[in-house]
Amino acid sequence: MRKSLAINVAKIGQNLDISFGSIENKPSNSIHFNDILSEWTREFLETTSLTTPEEQFTRLKGLLKLTREHNMYRIEGEIEFEPLLECVRSLTPFREKVTAHVSAYFVPETSAAFKNSGISRYMNDSKPEEEIELESSDLETYSYNGNFIELDEFIIDSLYLALPELPLCKEDCKGLCSSCGTELNEVYFEGKKISPIHTKNCSYN
């Protein structure tokens, strides 16, 4: 497997579509994510359980359009995926469909647009203790060097940013008992309702 998810600009031409999952009406100049998947991105998807490895990332769905604009490349589209999340109240693991709406520019590393961006200032900053605030527009700009556009960082960022900040397993999740830590949600098992059972010496008994 390739180390990084790099696409030759010659292959992009004026535009190129990158499809994820099964896509009906496949666009003419297109490549499939599974065919260009790199070690780095696969490792990220597996270790963060963003998708189920046993399904070979078929749960990633969507289409990204890469379009040339002068010497820049614009990438936009949607990636739908099903990350493994942990409820902030009850710590229950659960999966939820999330859609990442993405839009970013790839500019040549030598261009003025990149040099003026916060990312470049941050990278070249001689005083690392001084914090530079990245504006949201800066975060949507990536650089490319030479004839290859590397998509790993962009895809990883896009999926991460789409994750819910405070995931809840269900809207009315009751969380955990503040005394003994028992989950307070009623659980249904084989059609039967099981109410929370506090530990023996819990003050809520």
Ligand SMILES: [Zn+2]
């Ligand atoms: Zn919960």
Ligand SMILES: [Zn+2]
């Ligand atoms: Zn309790």
